[in-house]
Amino acid sequence: MDQADSLRQLVRSQGRNDVGVVVSKKEANTRIIAVTSGKGGVGKSNLSLNLGLAIAKSQAKKVLILDADFGTANVDILMGVFPKYNISNVIYDQIPIEEVIVEGPYGVKVLPGVSGVAQLTSLTENQKQFFFEQLELYQDKHHPDIIIIDTGAGVGNTVMNFLLSADEVIVVLTAEPTSLSDSYAVIKTLHQYNSEMKVSIIANMVNSENEALKVYSLLQNVCSKFLAKSIEYLGHVSASKTLCSAVREQRPVLVNYPNATVSYEIIKLAKKIVSIDPAGKKSFSNFFSLATKYFGWND
Numbered sequence: 001m002d003q004a005d006s007l008r009q010l011v012r013s014q015g016r017n018d019v020g021v022v023v024s025k026k027e028a029n030t031r032i033i034a035v036t037s038g039k040g041g042v043g044k045s046n047l048s049l050n051l052g053l054a055i056a057k058s059q060a061k062k063v064l065i066l067d068a069d070f071g072t073a074n075v076d077i078l079m080g081v082f083p084k085y086n087i088s089n090v091i092y093d094q095i096p097i098e099e100v101i102v103e104g105p106y107g108v109k110v111l112p113g114v115s116g117v118a119q120l121t122s123l124t125e126n127q128k129q130f131f132f133e134q135l136e137l138y139q140d141k142h143h144p145d146i147i148i149i150d151t152g153a154g155v156g157n158t159v160m161n162f163l164l165s166a167d168e169v170i171v172v173l174t175a176e177p178t179s180l181s182d183s184y185a186v187i188k189t190l191h192q193y194n195s196e197m198k199v200s201i202i203a204n205m206v207n208s209e210n211e212a213l214k215v216y217s218l219l220q221n222v223c224s225k226f227l228a229k230s231i232e233y234l235g236h237v238s239a240s241k242t243l244c245s246a247v248r249e250q251r252p253v254l255v256n257y258p259n260a261t262v263s264y265e266i267i268k269l270a271k272k273i274v275s276i277d278p279a280g281k282k283s284f285s286n287f288f289s290l291a292t293k294y295f296g297w298n299d
Ligand SMILES: Nc1ncnc2c1ncn2[C@@H]1O[C@H](COP(=O)(O)OP(=O)(O)OP(=O)(O)O)[C@@H](O)[C@H]1O
Pocket: 037, 039, 040, 041, 042, 043, 044, 045, 046, 047, 069, 072, 152, 153, 204, 205, 237, 238, 239, 240, 241, 243, 244, 247
């Protein structure tokens, strides 16, 4: 059986819970949203972070952000914190997850990722067990409402594993034709493995809502024609010099510029995301269990 077959089997089995993954009783409590894109540099990390902050601030939800872009993890940099540890220290050095997770504004927690490591490979049973126990402990103690996974870009297997293990996927795109075609590539690949996955889009760095709706309409038409799939439009974030300033200041735009248009747009998105609360959520450890069960994080 090749990797694609394994992935299909994993996906076919997901709903039935017959892949040997222990589904915990906490299943319905945590909503896991993966944020991804076809093309890099479209604003995934800034949106993951600021949406997480907006959901915590305006919707009073407990949010955990997981930096799962193992190539260029940078949520901590955008937040201006310097974590002592990252996710690899939990897995390889058995550092308790409580010591690894850092707290940002509005009580948002961040599990820092690893930079410059393309993949975390070949986890032993002991490493997995420790890691999953830590996740369960964390969930038991803190009961996060929403976990936002900031993934890398593209259709690589590491990214796909995370997307397929989440409850839903947000694809961030811009109005550039390359972003549009690369977004379609991600949605198509995801669709081949799980045609039921809920996919929505956020149009970032656009000049107007009209431009965002046009991009959405083009993508929806292609998805509808070739995949018979509906994708949801969540909204847009304008191209914003204020956001760029916040990046340079290493402070989230929502914190440093709460009254900027871009912050209002992000809060509007946060409200919409929270208002569409899907059923059938996974627990945190089940998410990782699925992500690691067949592939061990590797490409
Ligand atoms: N709404 C926006 N307006 C203006 N510039 C933006 C906006 N969103 C993102 N950017 C710019 O794009 C850059 C990349 O953003 P970000 O790091 O969030 O993208 P990414 O998709 O996570 O990138 P990567 O694929 O490398 O992980 C930011 O540093 C910022 O300069």
